[in-house]
Amino acid sequence: MSERFIVTKEHRRFTEFADSVRRGxxxxxxxxxxxxxKTVSARRYAHWDKAHDLLADWGPRxxxxxxxxxxxxxxxxxLYTPGVLTTPRLLRxxxxxxxxxxxxxxxxxxxxxxxxxRTKNYIQLIIVDESERLSPTALELxxxxxDRDNIAVILIGMPGLEKQFSHYPQFYSRVGFAHHYRxxxxxxxxxxxxxxxxxxxxxxxxxxxxxxxxxAAIARVTRGNFRLLERLFPQIERVLKINELQTITNDVVExxxxxxxxxVT
Numbered sequence: 210m211s212e213r214f215i216v217t218k219e220h221r222r223f224t225e226f227a228d229s230v231r232r233g234x235x236x237x238x239x240x241x242x243x244x245x246x247k248t249v250s251a252r253r254y255a256h257w258d259k260a261h262d263l264l265a266d267w268g269p270r271x272x273x274x275x276x277x278x279x280x281x282x283x284x285x286x287x288l289y290t291p292g293v294l295t296t297p298r299l300l301r302x303x304x305x306x307x308x309x310x311x312x313x314x315x316x317x318x319x320x321x322x323x324x325x326x327r328t329k330n331y332i333q334l335i336i337v338d339e340s341e342r343l344s345p346t347a348l349e350l351x352x353x354x355x356d357r358d359n360i361a362v363i364l365i366g367m368p369g370l371e372k373q374f375s376h377y378p379q380f381y382s383r384v385g386f387a388h389h390y391r392x393x394x395x396x397x398x399x400x401x402x403x404x405x406x407x408x409x410x411x412x413x414x415x416x417x418x419x420x421x422x423x424x425a426a427i428a429r430v431t432r433g434n435f436r437l438l439e440r441l442f443p444q445i446e447r448v449l450k451i452n453e454l455q456t457i458t459n460d461v462v463e464x465x466x467x468x469x470x471x472x473v474t
Contacts, residue, residue: 226388235385240370244436256280278318285333340364392433426462
């Protein structure tokens, strides 16, 4: 995932938002439609694609792990996604485990030559994805951790998240920032499409009538939704290969769309 990552304006805005929450030691809410890129940006910010396997499969260390230590030391962030049936106790235990292991990794980087092995707390930010799944008790647990440990918190979810949490005044009164993560605008959509065209060995020319039609078809199908773009292009490549075509046309886009259960609400 990290090799194909495209830095969009929305990702930069998310990074600025997360930095502000972390520096301000506050609580932030990030909301946006499904598939616009919230989770991808959060994983990128926390370097979670690099760190997840090491933190989940806790075992013998290797020389390559130093890269993970450095990445976690840079982000000082833990990313957590509660399950559908996650209880407050499980949330507490899972967070404690993730924070403890991440702290050990960071300490390996910042205090490699230290004699003391007492683990400190280096975590400055907890990001909780799919936060609509949190019960009122789980929210209270996060608020208590925020108050006691001075660790900033970002909750990520769907539009309406800010209204949902407004019903919990003890928690909501501590919210310092809210960020609306939006779909790709026209200019950014064109930029992303140029990357996809290039990955297929082709050049996108918006002034070419055929390319312009294809762009319009993709915009109509995806409405700038990043996840739908990522799902659509493998099918476009498949249609090109099966039919031995060299050009991405409106018909190719429609054929690719027909193979997916695709739509934006």
